[in-house]
Amino acid sequence: MVNLGEAPLFGRLTRRGRLMAKRTCDRRGHAFTVGRFLFRTPTAWEYAAAVASGSDPAAQRWLGWLADSVIAEPLRSEALRVTPGTGPAWTYPDPQSVDIVAIDLADNRCAGLVSVHSGENGGPETGGYLAPAYRGRGLGRDLFTAGLVLAHSHLGLPQVRAGAEVGNVASGRSLEAAGMRRAAGPPQYTLPNGRVSEAWWYQHDVPRPYRCSGPQAEWLSV
Ligand SMILES: CC(C)(COP(=O)(O)OP(=O)(O)OC[C@H]1O[C@@H](n2cnc3c(N)ncnc32)[C@H](O)[C@@H]1OP(=O)(O)O)[C@@H](O)C(=O)NCCC(=O)NCCS
Numbered sequence: 001m002v003n004l005g006e007a008p009l010f011g012r013l014t015r016r017g018r019l020m021a022k023r024t025c026d027r028r029g030h031a032f033t034v035g036r037f038l039f040r041t042p043t044a045w046e047y048a049a050a051v052a053s054g055s056d057p058a059a060q061r062w063l064g065w066l067a068d069s070v071i072a073e074p075l076r077s078e079a080l081r082v083t084p085g086t087g088p089a090w091t092y093p094d095p096q097s098v099d100i101v102a103i104d105l106a107d108n109r110c111a112g113l114v115s116v117h118s119g120e121n122g123g124p125e126t127g128g129y130l131a132p133a134y135r136g137r138g139l140g141r142d143l144f145t146a147g148l149v150l151a152h153s154h155l156g157l158p159q160v161r162a163g164a165e166v167g168n169v170a171s172g173r174s175l176e177a178a179g180m181r182r183a184a185g186p187p188q189y190t191l192p193n194g195r196v197s198e199a200w201w202y203q204h205d206v207p208r209p210y211r212c213s214g215p216q217a218e219w220l221s222v
Helices: 016-021 044-053 057-063 075-080 140-154 169-177
Strands: 031-034 037-040 097-104 109-118 124-130 159-165 181-183 188-190 196-205
Touching (some): 037 140, 097 140, 109 140, 124 140, 140 159, 159 169, 169 196
Antiparallel strands (some): 031 037, 097 109, 109 124, 181 196
């Protein structure tokens, strides 16, 4: 998921003013607000901060990434301190996922990541995570609302699904708070590290989706 190579210089300032003022989509990326967060196509450093947001053991209990995708300390703490708007442009290596970072405008921090990607059945799925400091505050609702906004109002997708591990109550309740409803699906899914988990499935449909002027995901359809 992430290979930061020799990139610990997370404080480097580039294009910050222009990026932080950006609130609409263009051919380089998506940008929109939900609640206290600006959701935006990340720079490389913002993406590192987002990956760090899900790299702690409590999140990995549910996310199950491959070991070389997880950012370990002390780099994790450094990445979590990235100033939004810094870092070079970033091209996500997986072409079958649209990833956007949650930027906390009040605290000027990267707070998590939400994506729309090709899911278990080849159709679009959303999923994401918050940095430790942002969990347990009801903000998962805004995170997953942003996943629905990205799918329906930016990528033109009439339907999006999400899976949560049975027992991940915070995730399930946040998906429902965002408006998703329980749906049928395979009883299990496999995490990137190979762990098989029992699954709750969720779905959200809209009659008239919309495509913005941001990068599109031609590979996604329902
Ligand atoms: C999943 C995640 C985005 C949820 O967002 P959150 O804002 O932290 O969610 P909250 O802790 O506010 O919990 C949401 C609701 O579930 C309830 N809840 C959470 N854990 C609970 C538990 N163990 N038992 C009962 N209720 C629980 C909360 O009280 C809250 O209830 P409310 O809707 O009545 O306010 C976030 O916790 C996260 O990033 N976790 C780590 C990674 C992860 O699990 N990602 C999802 C993978 S599918």
